[in-house]
Amino acid sequence: MLFFSTFIVQGQLLEIELRAKAGLQFNKVRFEAKPGQKVVLDLYNDDQMAHNLVFTKEGKRQAVANLALTLGEEAEAKNWVPDTDDVLWATPVLKPGENHKLKFTAPNKSGVYPYVCTFIGHGFVMYGAMYVGKDMPEIAKDMNVPELARTGGVPNEEEAIVANGALKNFRYSVYEGDWNKLPDFEKLKPVKTGEAKSGIADTSFSKKRDNFGIVMEGELEIKKKGEYTFNLGSDDGSRLLINGVPVVVNDGIHGVVRKSGSTNLNAGVNLVRIEYFEKGGGEHLSLDMSGPGIKKLQLARNTAPKNSQKNPYPTGNPIIPENNEAVIYRNFIEGASPRGIGVGYPEKVNLCFDANTMQIAILWHGTFIDGAKHWTNRGQGFQKPSGHYLMNLSRDQPFAVLENSDSEWPKVEGRDTRAEKMSFGGYRLKQKSRHPVFQYQIAGLRVTDYPEPQGGSMPSIIRHLEIQGNGEVYYLAASGKNITEKNGFYSFSDSMLQVGFPDKENLKPIIRENAGRQELLLKIELDGRVAFKQHYRWNVDYIMKNHTHGHQK
Numbered sequence: 001m002l003f004f005s006t007f008i009v010q011g012q013l014l015e016i017e018l019r020a021k022a023g024l025q026f027n028k029v030r031f032e033a034k035p036g037q038k039v040v041l042d043l044y045n046d047d048q049m050a051h052n053l054v055f056t057k058e059g060k061r062q063a064v065a066n067l068a069l070t071l072g073e074e075a076e077a078k079n080w081v082p083d084t085d086d087v088l089w090a091t092p093v094l095k096p097g098e099n100h101k102l103k104f105t106a107p108n109k110s111g112v113y114p115y116v117c118t119f120i121g122h123g124f125v126m127y128g129a130m131y132v133g134k135d136m137p138e139i140a141k142d143m144n145v146p147e148l149a150r151t152g153g154v155p156n157e158e159e160a161i162v163a164n165g166a167l168k169n170f171r172y173s174v175y176e177g178d179w180n181k182l183p184d185f186e187k188l189k190p191v192k193t194g195e196a197k198s199g200i201a202d203t204s205f206s207k208k209r210d211n212f213g214i215v216m217e218g219e220l221e222i223k224k225k226g227e228y229t230f231n232l233g234s235d236d237g238s239r240l241l242i243n244g245v246p247v248v249v250n251d252g253i254h255g256v257v258r259k260s261g262s263t264n265l266n267a268g269v270n271l272v273r274i275e276y277f278e279k280g281g282g283e284h285l286s287l288d289m290s291g292p293g294i295k296k297l298q299l300a301r302n303t304a305p306k307n308s309q310k311n312p313y314p315t316g317n318p319i320i321p322e323n324n325e326a327v328i329y330r331n332f333i334e335g336a337s338p339r340g341i342g343v344g345y346p347e348k349v350n351l352c353f354d355a356n357t358m359q360i361a362i363l364w365h366g367t368f369i370d371g372a373k374h375w376t377n378r379g380q381g382f383q384k385p386s387g388h389y390l391m392n393l394s395r396d397q398p399f400a401v402l403e404n405s406d407s408e409w410p411k412v413e414g415r416d417t418r419a420e421k422m423s424f425g426g427y428r429l430k431q432k433s434r435h436p437v438f439q440y441q442i443a444g445l446r447v448t449d450y451p452e453p454q455g456g457s458m459p460s461i462i463r464h465l466e467i468q469g470n471g472e473v474y475y476l477a478a479s480g481k482n483i484t485e486k487n488g489f490y491s492f493s494d495s496m497l498q499v500g501f502p503d504k505e506n507l508k509p510i511i512r513e514n515a516g517r518q519e520l521l522l523k524i525e526l527d528g529r530v531a532f533k534q535h536y537r538w539n540v541d542y543i544m545k546n547h548t549h550g551h552q553k
């Protein structure tokens with residue numbers, strides 16, 4: 001199959017725009033390059049959390065991503081890039097709203113070269129592939145892209161490839177003026193003219209971001225006679241002319257509107273002219289074409305700084321742990337009772353403690369929470385956790401006195417159900433870290449419950465429990481389907497959760513079948529005071545197998 005290769009002379013620059021999106025995704029999961037071709041990859045971070053991009057040798061994506069997990073405290077300083085020959089090129093870690101140009105020369109050896117975000121455990125799901133001198137398979141069969149892209153679960157922009165040099169003798173003129181539709185540019189005097197080696201139309205030719213117009217012209221070499229289709233998107237108006245004849249007219253003042261048109265072209269050089277104007281507000285220009293031998297070729301883009309970049313957090317009011325302190329969010333959180341207490345830790349792990357049942361109800365990685373509802377719509381609706389690798393745990397009360405070891409665990413029927421015989425005593429904040437330590441009474445016990453974040457490449461939580469009382473009491477560590485144990489960690493077939501008990505000398509976990517699920521219990525004989533720990537971590541095997549991003553709903 002022929003793609004746009006007809007347009008690229010070997011050695012010519014290939015410019016690729018790649019964007020990191022929310023939900024651990026790149027907007028393009030694959031692209032093509034020629035062996036030995038010079039590449040400029042422009043990585044933009046449109047997400048609310050940090051990302052990087054690392055190219056690896058063939059077949060080394062997982063090895064490199066796994067190695068990044070072992071960086072420990074060096075991770076930040078090394079931009080999450082492990083020291084290994086398997087890494088070809090890498091960007092720094094980009095904060096929200098940042099961008100970085102990565103320049104490299106594609107390998108001379110044909111092959112599939114993976115790229116992956118190695119930041120804080122993203123490598124399991126956030127990746128793609130550069131095809132060098134090799135045709136891409138059908139995306140549904142491409143094992144080099146994430147499962148979600150294969151199944152069409154995420155919008156795939158891979159075909160919108162920027163092929164530099166598509167338009168030859170490319171030149172532009174910039175105009176200034178306040179118009180409501182495209183002016184007759186021939187009657188106006190440009191404020192600036194120039195040539196662009198990039199061969200691609202770009203709104204950034206104008207220094208002004210409002211009240212300007214651009215005319216861009218270039219020569220498009222067509223190899224095969226036939227019908228070609230052009231998709232022109234713009235905010236505000238635009239018009240495409242081929243050999244002086246309008247093919248797409250998308251005029252007027254509007255947000256992003258896409259229109260398409262087709263025309264028959266003869267083999268040889270055809271003159272492409274794009275007229276564009278922007279009055280105020282957002283700006284956008286995109287143009288791609290397809291036809292005989294061309295699957296999709298991008299002819300325009302906008303690399304001008306967007307207004308939204310003043311605020312890199314476009315979704316609202318994200319609450320961010322700062323100064324190495326935990327932050328607490330006490331509004332309604334989706335997945336917990338109205339008495340959920342959200343805690344965001346600087347280690348990029350977050351939890352929601354449910355003060356109705358005294359249980360850790362939700363755990364997630366990355367961005368903590370968006371306070372938009374809190375600020376704009378107080379008390380209305382539940383705020384979703386913002387990050388990824390989200391786990392909704394069972395909200396059952398953690399401690400109970402059971403008649404015998406077969407007795408059913410006290411049920412939590414609904415959101416508002418409270419644990420039996422419990423009273424919440426609030427929380428105190430540790431000095432410096434401001435980590436909350438929860439205190440409550442339950443089943444005749446006095447409990448101090450301290451979740452401690454564990455930093456690193458795959459952050460986790462260690463829950464320190466200290467209980468006072470007398471008699472026999474059970475602790476429900478977790479529940480789910482098919483609990484299995486390996487190296488002291490318990491996994492579930494239906495969840496990313498993995499739990500362990502760091503000081504397990506005196507703890508003998510019981511796995512029991514009850515009420516249609518498996519429960520992981522500890523039986524505790526109390527005579528005064530007992531302390532133990534539970535480790536909550538993410539099951540990497542589960543994440544890889546299920547390619548889950550943790551946004552289940």
Ligand SMILES: [Cu+2]
Nearest residue numbers: 051117119122
């Ligand atoms: Cu990432």
